[in-house]
Amino acid sequence: MTAKTVAADERERGARLGAFQEFAQSAKAWPFEEARKVIARLGDAPRGVVFETGYGPSGLPHIGTFGEVARTTMVRNAFIALTGGTIPTRLIAFSDDMDGLRKVPGNLPNQAMLGEYLGRSLTEVPDPFGTHESFAHHNNARLRGFLDSFGFEYEFMSATEAYRSGRFDEALLATLRAYDDVMAIMLPTLGAERQATYSPFLPIHPKTRIVCQVPIIARDVEAGTITWTDEAGETFETPVTGGAAKLQWKPDWAMRWTALGVDYEMAGKDLIDSVRQSSRICKAIGGRPPEGFNYELFLDENGEKISKSRGNGLSVEEWLDYASPESLALFMYQKPKTAKRLFFDVIPKAVDEYYSFAGKYADEAPEKKIENPVWHISGAAETAATVPIAFAMLLNLVSASNAQERSVLWGFISRYAPDATPETEPELDKLVTHALTYYRDFVLPSKVYRPATDVERTALLELSERLKGMDGASAEAIQDEVYAVGKAHFPVLREWFGALYQVLLGQEQGPRFGSFVALYGVEETRTMIAEALARDAAA
Template sequence: MEKESLFWADQVAKEVVGSWKVGHYRTEMGIGASGIPHVGSAGDAVRSYVVSLGIKELGKKSELIAFSDDRDGLRKVPSGFPSSLEKEIGKPVSTITDPFGCHKSFALHVSSLLLDAFEKIGISFTLRRGNEEYRKGTFDKEVVEILTKWKKAGEIIKRVTGSEKFLSQLPFLPVCKSCGRVYTTRATGFDAAHKKIAYVCDQEFAGKSKGRDVLIKGCGFQGDAGIREGKLAWKVEFAARWRALDIHYEAYGKDILESVKCNDAICKEILGREPPVHSFYELFTERGGEKLSKSKGNVFTPQMWMRVASPESLRLLFLKRLGTTRVVDLDSIPALMDEVDELGGVYFGDMKIKNERELAHKKRLFEYVHFLQMPEKCGFTVPYQNLVNLVASLPIKEKDAIVQETLKVGKDEEGELKKRVAYATKWAGREKPPQVKIQLDKGEKKALMQLSEVLKKPLSGDEVQNVIFNIAKERGLKPSHFFRLLYKIIIGIDKGPRAGKLITILGREKVRQLIWKRI
């Protein structure tokens, strides 16, 4: 970068490097392991990954840690999962058997979906699993320090959140040795000499299954647990993770703002370490304004996005306007696909922007959308909705050839064309493309009626081409105008391959029906 970049990821990378003088920097994101990951779940990974890339551009070593929260308990049975999971509510998801039998645990089944999405998006990461890290003692030192100072931790939590819960109990959730649950236990004391936590399983909470509440009660067991036989409460766990794993950056959303503020204070005041640099982002919502949810039946996943659009368009969704609440669904895709193309036009100089700051921002955004692995040229572009309209009308066998001829795509761009046609075809299959509005005057209507009559005859493609040209001349229409009108009626855009060839491929009768719908 010739000048200092004002792009948010570069500014964060600079802040991280300025805050710590270390040989290796780590950014982090958490992986929820209790429900089907929605498209927003991949956002933390993309944001943390580009900050890691920004740190590398400053000449430093950096990696992204993806941390699976798989010692968390199950609170809800996700839609689409068997109701037999109700009996597992409250237990750590890493101890619950995968109901589908394809993974060793429920946690591995769920987290594998998000990890698969990361790979498809192109994110490089190091995976750490909470259950394994607790079991092998990664957090031993942090757990002991926090539990030794649990009263101070409780005061900090009250100061930040107003909650008095941890003034009378330790911020640790032992796994009950009797019922196996983690959310029904209450830690009552800590024996620092023997590293044992006294607890009673007497709490209750409302879990959920198929939209109804499921009351989960503790079994009444009393006993003690080792520091590796449970988990820290969320209000202190991030802090332990940040110090133990040496984390220097983590983004967070509005939904965990309070927890992050608590953990920042715990990290500094109890663990004696500065908290990592953060980026705050607003949450994505559904079109009705409701927050995206992992436990609802209509989860919109990253994989669903990438069936109908490029990974770059999904990266763009996460990298622009962090502080703005935005609707995200399949209808968001055309604009983002087109915006990636527009950014490419700016980057390669095909689109001119006079404002230098805006130009620099768009060029840097395009670089991060490509994870700094830049294409050699802009390549061909076509508005996504136009491509959807085009492929929706074409027979499968001839689709690629007709689109290639319509868009005048060169041999070197055939691969990109096929990908885009595949995206648009899947999109077109989910709903009817919007009908292009066409207003016809009397002369145009008569010309179309005449063409419809002629198309009753078994004509070749060349013969149809000549008929269209001659009808236009007879009716006093410009042939170029009449051809554009036909393309709009047949495929929804104002250009295409030779009209005669297109009509014979689609079928004369089908084209006659399309014409009569407009007359």
């Protein structure tokens, strides 16, 4: 993308978001609260603003990467709206690709080859997939493709390029001048053994190219060099500039904030102490720590912290097999400071919540739009795609019909909504595919039909009789009959609906039953009741 195109995109985004300036001033959504921190930081001297997210390319992009970039983009958009699009903004996606390869990930090919490069900068480790200049280049390309696929607007930056180009030289020299202050901040956070060898600078060995974690035996602030000894006892004097050395990650984070003038960066709750230490170092070398907040981490279905190494989480790719990226963005938008369970069962709820918000969005007044998650997810788009049938309803339709093909599901949908086709409802068509996949992988393996009690059998037979001749009736009319049967046989209606779901659909929860019957079909529902009762009798 050319600079001219980027500038045009920036102007268009500024105009689109800036149109909400009047209404943004009183907006309460959390991205606006975060954006106000940045405005307060600027004071009376408006200037361009830098937002940043960081990425470690020793592995592939994951759901946390998506969440951090999505949330930071939401804050950036809120800032643009609050300032009327008059202040330039940048979002830097920074790759820490000068880090040394500490271990060989077990899921990569060419393990033996990678083992020969332990300790080398990731941009100097050959690509085990054989497609790029280095392992880091491969993963950086994956990161950029990943971010591009979601339409994020960002500027990619490589640590290796920034170090070697001299972009960080001034901040690196400032760190060298403040060496004692940096050590005073870092040493109390380390164990005794680590304290004995710690240095904020990691020289790159001129012969082996290893990123060396060694004590510094001398430093020359005027010359901008450090002196150190390798394991073989050979002594070297290395410049801290030009990519001949890099910083440990906490001082590196502080140096980067200073060199790039970062105004806003968020981080996970597990990095609270790291943010605190890096902020102190940033001040020590003459910089100003960015604004931001610490978001809560995701938990698995058992309430345990999600870990990439344990594989107990849900990946972006897995989510997108079953739902839209907008539903994932909604999950990231909601309550970022609250720990949330991230596993497959949350997907249907997130999908239907997103389309519920999308259904209201187009007709809302501007002051309501900016409080709607869709505004933050879409970047203030005028409208958002909606669907006429909820995802949960589609899942139940697949469950009842045992559909395996999209055409079967569309047969039911077309009868319920005659004007709906895959061509006229492309968003629904995507949802149909997601529903079939989700049902196959998660609902079908756990379906358990329970036998009906005598009371439930009597109620189901009566419901079947009441449904006779109701073809073409509205969902409301059918629901009235469902309620009438329930009230006649059950002191608590919840017991009646539980019976419908457990006996007929083989699951604990289900849809509004009248709407389901209208979609699935009256006669099909009567057949389902008959088959369930016959199954009970046979058992």
